[in-house]
Amino acid sequence: MYCxxxxxxxxxxxxxxxxxxxxxxxxxxxNPADDFVEFVTILKTGNQAITAIAKSILDEAEIKYFATGEHMQGVFGMGLGFAPSATFxxxxIKVSxxxxxxxxxxxxxxxxEE
Known part of the structure; x- marks a missing residue:
């Protein structure tokens, strides 16, 4: 028997x-199509602290997720001035x-909080 x-x-x-x-x-x-998972965005933020907290909460709840755009945070995280950039x-954060x-x-x- 299998899960x-x-x-x-x-x-x-x-x-x-x-x-x-x-x-x-x-x-x-x-059939690989049976294993297809549709992901939806549940959070968009330019705030690194909120990103870290969100990931921690999802980890604790054992909810699988992935984040896109993190590689850009280190380069453009502050955007223009001190506000998070809408472009970079x-x-x-996406979940199934x-x-x-x-x-x-x-x-x-x-x-x-945002």
């Missing part, structure tokens, strides 16, 4: 993945569409 999310293998007597709390399947899908240095609602709730206070 369709984490792909862990279990003996036949176990029917639910203890990590993901999903019903196990007898065989994992061989903005980071977008299925995790969107819980991730947005977890980061709600951070969005209000």
């Amino acid at each position: 369709p999310k984490c792909k862990a293998e279990y003996v036949d007597e176990i029917t639910v993945c203890p990590n993901c709390n999903l019903k196990l399947v007898k065989k994992l899908s061989e 240095g903005e980071v977008e 569409k299925e995790d969107r609602e819980i991730a947005e709730k977890l980061l709600e206070d951070l969005k209000n």
